[in-house]
Amino acid sequence: KNEVEQSPQNLTAQEGEFITINCSYSVGISALHWLQQHPGGGIVSLFMLSSGKKKHGRLIATINIQEKHSSLHITASHPRDSAVYICAVNRGGGADGLTFGKGTHLIIQP
């Protein structure tokens, strides 16, 4: 079993829909990252969080440390949000690099 599990693996939605991507992890962490990767490979960091909730524009990320679970929400989705969204965790202590989920492939249709 992977240490970081994401669901769903693939998601197709219509423009304007509210999107939720989930990430569950099985190890203790000090931080969780949400990343966005567009076709062509470029990766952009969306959020880094260790507790609570963060919001940036139409994107919201939440984390529940006790339940070892995080969610990424996209409100009023748009075709330009189509990308792969990747969850990654830092196990803390500075001993390891990031451990990544397999990613969620999101397609927003106009």
Add this chain to the structure above:
Amino acid sequence: KAGVTQTPRYLIKTRGQQVTLSCSPISGHRSVSWYQQTPGQGLQFLFEYFSETQRNKGNFPGRFSGRQFSNSRSEMNVSTLELGDSALYLCASSLEFGGHGEQFFGPGTRLTVL
């Protein structure tokens, strides 16, 4: 501020050769991490350098090595290339090491091993 740059962007090599990839971090960032991305395994951590010292290492064979210079630029070397080394190699820079800081990714180097 200029972003993270990686050179070359594309590379084709044959089995048994070696390759060196370069990464220039954002000015002021002392942490550089390297990652391998393949369709089968996804993103995997290779190693991280901070202030010219390797701080963390992923589960890769010794054929994968790296170094960091005093200006924080980093190089990654793969010796005796295998077909399975074909991948997108990404580097990311950060103000803090160990994944504690926001990661800024470069565009990647796509390596094809024939």
